Amino acid sequence: xxxxxxxxxxxxxxxxxxxxxxxxxxxxxxxxxxxxxxxxxxxxxxxxxxxxxxxxxxxxxxxxxxxxxxxxxxxxxxxxxxxxxxxxxxxxxxxxxxxxxxxxxxxxxxxxxxxxxxxxxxxxxxxxxxxxxxxxxxxxxxxxxxxxxxxxxxxxxxxxxxxxxxxxxxxxxxxxxxxxxxxxxxxxxxxxxxxxxxxxxxxxxxxxxxxxxxxxxxxxxxxxxxxxxxxxxxxxxxxxxxxxxxxxxx
Amino acid sequence: xxxxxxxxxxxxxxxxxxxxxxxxxxxxxxxxxxxxxxxxxxxxxxxxxxxxxxxxxxxxxxxxxxxxxxxxxxxxxxxxxxxxxxxxxxxxxxxxxxxxxxxxxxxxxxxxxxxxxxxxxxxxxxxxxxxxxxxxxxxxxxxxxxxxxxxxxxxxxxxxxxxxxxxxxxxxxxxxxxxxxxxxxxxxxxxxxxxxxxxxxxxxxxxxxxxxxxxxxxxxxxxxxxxxxxxxxxxxxxxxxxxxxxxxxxxxxxxxxxxxxxxxxxxxxxxxxxxxxxxxxxxxxxxxxxxxxxxxxxxxxxxxxxxxxxxxxxxxxxxxxxxxxxxxxxxxxxxxxxxxxxxxxxxxxxxx
Numbered sequence: 001x002x003x004x005x006x007x008x009x010x011x012x013x014x015x016x017x018x019x020x021x022x023x024x025x026x027x028x029x030x031x032x033x034x035x036x037x038x039x040x041x042x043x044x045x046x047x048x049x050x051x052x053x054x055x056x057x058x059x060x061x062x063x064x065x066x067x068x069x070x071x072x073x074x075x076x077x078x079x080x081x082x083x084x085x086x087x088x089x090x091x092x093x094x095x096x097x098x099x100x101x102x103x104x105x106x107x108x109x110x111x112x113x114x115x116x117x118x119x120x121x122x123x124x125x126x127x128x129x130x131x132x133x134x135x136x137x138x139x140x141x142x143x144x145x146x147x148x149x150x151x152x153x154x155x156x157x158x159x160x161x162x163x164x165x166x167x168x169x170x171x172x173x174x175x176x177x178x179x180x181x182x183x184x185x186x187x188x189x190x191x192x193x194x195x196x197x198x199x200x201x202x203x204x205x206x207x208x209x210x211x212x213x214x215x216x217x218x219x220x221x222x223x224x225x226x227x228x229x230x231x232x233x234x235x236x237x238x239x240x241x242x243x244x245x246x247x248x249x250x
Numbered sequence: 251x252x253x254x255x256x257x258x259x260x261x262x263x264x265x266x267x268x269x270x271x272x273x274x275x276x277x278x279x280x281x282x283x284x285x286x287x288x289x290x291x292x293x294x295x296x297x298x299x300x301x302x303x304x305x306x307x308x309x310x311x312x313x314x315x316x317x318x319x320x321x322x323x324x325x326x327x328x329x330x331x332x333x334x335x336x337x338x339x340x341x342x343x344x345x346x347x348x349x350x351x352x353x354x355x356x357x358x359x360x361x362x363x364x365x366x367x368x369x370x371x372x373x374x375x376x377x378x379x380x381x382x383x384x385x386x387x388x389x390x391x392x393x394x395x396x397x398x399x400x401x402x403x404x405x406x407x408x409x410x411x412x413x414x415x416x417x418x419x420x421x422x423x424x425x426x427x428x429x430x431x432x433x434x435x436x437x438x439x440x441x442x443x444x445x446x447x448x449x450x451x452x453x454x455x456x457x458x459x460x461x462x463x464x465x466x467x468x469x470x471x472x473x474x475x476x477x478x479x480x481x482x483x484x485x486x487x488x489x490x491x492x493x494x495x496x497x498x499x500x501x502x503x504x505x506x507x508x509x510x511x512x513x514x515x516x517x518x519x520x521x522x523x524x525x526x527x528x529x530x531x532x533x534x535x536x537x538x539x540x541x542x543x544x545x546x547x548x549x550x551x552x553x554x555x556x557x558x559x560x561x562x563x564x565x566x567x568x569x570x571x572x573x574x575x576x577x578x579x580x581x582x583x584x585x586x587x588x589x590x591x592x593x594x595x596x597x598x599x600x601x602x
Contacts, residue, residue: 046450050316060460066448068319069460071342074312077304081316081324082448084300085274089320089450107312110305 011035013044017061024224026181026214027056033191034121041198047090048082050075052099055129059094073104076111079118090201092119097138098128101161112207115172119197120209125216133219137161140238160238164211168244174206176245180213182231196250205247213239254429260285262394262430263353264293266401267325271436273299274324276313278306278332281365282421283355286327307332311339318348319459321447323405327353330371331362340414341380345461349408353417355424358586366586367421367507372563375416376535383473385480387415388534390506394428402434407487411479418534422507422588483536490538491530498527500598501545503568504557505531512557515594526598542571553577557594560584
């Protein structure tokens with residue numbers, strides 16, 4: 001048995017607290033990837049997470065690193081204050097699409113254009129989860145939600161917002177990418193992107209953000225497997241995966 | 251130290267903050283306080299500090315939240331409409347027990363209002379302002395020397411009680427020039443490390459800065475803890491000046507710029523033989539209840555006259571203390587208008 005080697009272990013950066021996320025929610029996978037990257041980059045004890053308002057507010061109890069809970073949409077401003085106070089620490093925000101792409105658009109755009117040395121993990125499932133399934137700025141055309149019960153009508157409700165495409169026009173970001181966690185291969189790619197994003201911060205290159213397409217089986221009214229298929233069949237058509245910005249040296 | 255320097259009010263705020271050990275300033279332009287951030291933008295890099303012009307007052311107060319969570323002395327300054335935008339963030343600071351210092355160089359409202367001096371944000375500052383049951387220590391300087399001195403009180407009290415502290419200045423105290431002496435010069439590295447800060451968990455347990463508690467009893471306990479702290483502040487941190495109150499037939503109650511004018515009016519009236527005194531709250535919250543009660547119980551004092559640059563806000567706190575035992579009159583100017591001492595003298599003579 002001595003020739004066996006450990007190829008996987010539970011990351012010590014995640015708490016053993018019972019999770020309150022819904023069955024099939026992809027927050028769990030993304031939490032794990034973030035923690036694995038921070039651990040592998042040896043940043044655990046110098047990292048502070050800023051959690052948003054939304055489902056992932058619950059993450060205040062799930063991450064073992066120091067944690068700061070921010071007001072709705074303001075995580076990039078809070079992270080800016082932290083990073084300016086402690087430039088040698090690693091600061092990241094973890095935000096949903098309602099938090100980042102609706103109420104917090106000013107904060108994310110200006111943190112990005114200032115080139116704040118922070119990292120943002122942006123989890124986009126196209127709906128407000130915590131409040132019970134309202135239309136998000138990212139909700140796709142035709143999707144039925146509590147506040148678009150007839151399906152999102154672009155004439156009435158406007159167009160879904162593509163944050164990566166917007167933010168990659170700015171000079172401040174060093175790394176902007178969109179990935180997905182709907183298949184194991186994409187989970188591996190997501191982890192790689194998260195690692196690059198943190199490296200951008202650690203190497204003092206600029207602002208970094210990874211948008212991760214995810215699911216909300218509960219509020220989509222779908223089972224977890226169909227939810228994952230929906231990413232492939234619908235979400236990715238409007239939100240293409242890829243690296244939108246990557247500066248030299250990454 | 252020791253020398254008197256002629257400075258503009260808004261710049262006094264900045265230099266006093268630096269001398270109180272503050273090295274982080276986040277703010278957004280708004281008149282009549284623009285000289286404060288401009289001063290900090292120039293001065294902070296000279297002392298190894300950081301100035302960031304935020305995209306809005308909303309962002310600025312949340313930058314304070316982050317820097318304070320990291321364990322550092324941090325401040326912003328703004329004026330009335332900008333302070334309204336900060337109210338959400340101030341409520342979060344109160345809920346998460348974060349020490350921050352906010353200077354409000356008040357201007358006339360409501361809405362966009364004007365840029366003249368006003369005291370119309372008294373309710374907002376002393377009664378909470380944002381959502382939830384919380385308090386801010388509110389300090390009201392009456393001249394630039396006191397505006398300098400109180401900046402140290404502001405940072406010390408914020409740290410001691412882990413509470414937002416507001417320095418309530420106004421368009422007059424922000425824009426005039428006076429000679430001031432800075433009586434302190436604190437090296438930030440000499441300040442004690444904040445044991446609760448979220449600054450990276452080197453060999454210790456995780457720290458959480460947070461105002462969320464979905465457990466009803468848990469949130470009630472948190473509120474009870476905050477309220478107990480507020481009662482302690484009310485007991486220990488009241489500041490108030492009483493001027494010529496011992497034999498005063500009429501007791502004026504005024505603070506800040508208004509008190510400065512009222513003091514001159516008292517001097518003018520005394521010269522003519524009128525027995526008039528002044529109670530000047532320096533902390534608006536905690537309100538100087540016991541100081542005012544002395545005049546309430548003083549048999550020489552027949553009535554109170556409250557002067558403010560608003561439609562009558564602090565007068566409600568005076569009414570609570572006087573509690574119907576003696577008449578209270580109110581006179582206020584609005585819109586940025588500042589009364590002359592003669593205006594107050596005439597008001598007193600009308601009823602003396």
